[in-house]
Amino acid sequence: MKQPFTVEYKTSASDLVTAVDKEVEKHVIDAILRQYPEHGILGEERTFTGDPGEYDTLWVIDPIDGTTNFVHQQINFAVSIAVYHKGEGLIGVVYDPSRDEMFHAVKGQGAYLNGQRLRLEKTVSLEEALLCTSVFWNKQAEQMGIDLIVKKLAGKVRGMRLLGSAALEMAYVAAGRLDGYVSLSLNAWDFGAGRILVEEAGGKVTTMDGKPLPFDRKSSVMACNTTFYEELQHYIQSEQDADPS
Ligand code: 2AM
Ligand code: CA
Ligand code: CA
Ligand code: CA
Secondary structure, X not given: OOOOOOEEEEEEOOEEEEHHHHHHHHXXXXXXXXXXXXXXXXXXXXXXXXXXXHOOEEEEEEEEEOHHHHHHOOOOOEEEEEEEEOOEEEXXXXXXXXXXXXXXXXXXOXXXXXXXXXXXXXXXXXXXOEEEEOOOOOHHHHHHOHHHHHHHHHHHOOEEEOOOOHHHHHHHHHOOOOOEEEEEEEOHHHHHHHHHHHHHHOOEEEOOOOOOOOOOOOEEEEEEOHHHHHHHHHHHHHXXXXXXX
């Protein structure tokens, strides 16, 4: 981070990639394949040349989640790594290098922050909830009515945050720093590890219409404390149905 690095536009001025994104992905993949040459990789920067669909065990990697924050702030970004076997999430890791915070979860063995067990045991109502979302305030979002749903939801809950790293936001839900995270569209590498963290901490994670999350493609995401999951889902559905677009 202290060395200069190149920043490129992927599709626009709001969609960046740095040389560090690619180097981190390559570094992580090289380490995995040295140990597990028979495993496959699904990574955002596509430095793995194989077809991710052909492997039983798949590592789902976002080398830097929150690249814009990495470039502007050098905080609020994370490395996200998950292991899936035949579609089942086994391990999720989200690491925040700027704060040296390691969130990890193993299926059936709990979620941890720097080795300390995370448990969502508090009863929270929707009104008292601090939520978080990733939303792109662009024309497409406006056309889909996403901005309105988020605005209405923001008026219903205690507060709505937008940190700019979906993986970190989901890790914060697992840690109880946020009560819930919602997004209408995320890539598999954004939620691959965060989903396992939230589930193992005792929260609930589904698509926005209550279906199981996929592990290898885009999806909407709802991750929250179980105590207001139903209430949040009903609220989102009713707002979506009420919106003519
Ligand atoms: P990234 O930094 O790895 O690209 C807020 O910007 C969150 O949304 C981040 O997790 C970011 O991941 C992700 N993101 C960035 N551009 C996106 C896009 N066009 N569609 C969906 N998610 C995106
Ligand atoms: Ca990106
Ligand atoms: Ca991402
Ligand atoms: Ca990324």
